[in-house]
Amino acid sequence: MGIASRKEREKAEMRRLILDAAHDIFKENGYDGLNIRSIAERIEYSPATIYLYYKDKNEIFFALQYEAAAAKRDHLLPAASIEDPWMRLVEFGRLYVDFGLKHPDWYDLLFLTRAPMEHIENQDCWTLGMATHAFFVETVQACVDARYFKSTDSATIAYTLWCHAHGLVSLFVRERMRMYPPEERGELAKKSFAMMVKMAESL
Amino acid sequence: MGIASRKEREKAEMRRLILDAAHDIFKENGYDGLNIRSIAERIEYSPATIYLYYKDKNEIFFALQYEAAAAKRDHLLPAASIEDPWMRLVEFGRLYVDFGLKHPDWYDLLFLTRAPMEHIENQDCWTLGMATHAFFVETVQACVDARYFKSTDSATIAYTLWCHAHGLVSLFVRERMRMYPPEERGELAKKSFAMMVKMAESL
DNA sequence: CAAAGTTACTGAACGCTGTTTAGTAAAAAC
DNA sequence: GTTTTTACTAAACAGCGTTCAGTAACTTTG
CATH class of the missing domain: 1.10.10.60 (Homeodomain-like)
Incomplete structure (x- = not known):
């Protein structure tokens, strides 16, 4: 023994x-x-x-992805304790973007790597990511339930918000914002996030 | 001679x-x-x-990127002839997403490849991409000029719309939508695009 | 305690990349 | 016709992921 x-x-x-x-x-x-x-x-x-x-490099890659997913979850955790669903949603989004801009390599690993996606559904990192995603969708649903939006299609709302946040971070991470001067990029991201929040309010 | x-x-x-x-x-x-x-x-x-x-593989890569940029420009071209700026903007967005979903490899090459970005600003593909981007921003500006939006910050509006479209395509291309059944993904993308159009109308 | 069996580890190799170099044969210039 | 330039390639280098045969240490057994 x-x-x-x-x-x-x-x-x-x-x-x-x-x-x-x-x-x-x-x-x-x-x-x-x-x-x-x-x-x-x-x-x-x-x-x-x-x-x-x-077994191979992929297995190490998956393990690293799990680390990144855990770091992301921890980064978003403070939002979870916010009572008001709308405030929670906004803070969740803000922290999501914040995580992406602060840890581009990890965001890359989680959402932009081509790598071995074949059986990622069976990996721990996917499970963890799904839990975080579920929390996000639930928060949107809570907003719908509390009549924060005119629309009741929580799935599409959640997806649309995610698209924007993901697109914003992705353009940063993969350096497709070179048409904007470096010093303006952060400000532009903030303005765009604020605009998206504003748009969502009138959704 | x-x-x-x-x-x-x-x-x-x-x-x-x-x-x-x-x-x-x-x-x-x-x-x-x-x-x-x-x-x-x-x-x-x-x-x-x-x-x-x-010179090396990168030079071939840049040349390929140019091909992709040209294909994208050609795909978006039909929108350019639409008179009404708002209709033009919507069609431009629709075609942008359409291009990404129909040619994921090319979209990948243009916007998601890590590869040698060091001096891409000096490459033809970047110049071509900038022209297309400029056309997009001009269309947004035309909408602002025609009072289609309450907001007048055309730069932020353009960037926000781009973030959404890019995020939408990116999640597809890099297969981060596995939580949605394959047959629902196309529908979800359409719904999200429509929602974004709706949101932009009340911007 | 010694012999046998098992485990942990490694050097060297394989096949795959991008890239360079030395050499050759054909074309062009004189 | 001789010399120079050009177009091309075989072979190699270095770096990658990965495998395998062999070795040395540890564990079990008698």
């Missing part, structure tokens, strides 16, 4: 060690700088060893 | 040959399937020959 459980613990520790290294490298050098050999070098093991703990 | 100009012509033809091959491979196998060796094989030259006509 003792030895078996120690082995199990060591296995988990090693997986953690690998993931932490991957995490650090990703933060320092982005997705492109992250490769098996760089992880191996950092933890002072051979590249082959990585494969004894993770 | 004769020989020099023939050589020049042959050089241009070869560049065209390479680009067409790259274009076909991209359409068939996506960005990931596109590599120097596959281009070389298709045109029946050695990989090294490619480098006599294009």
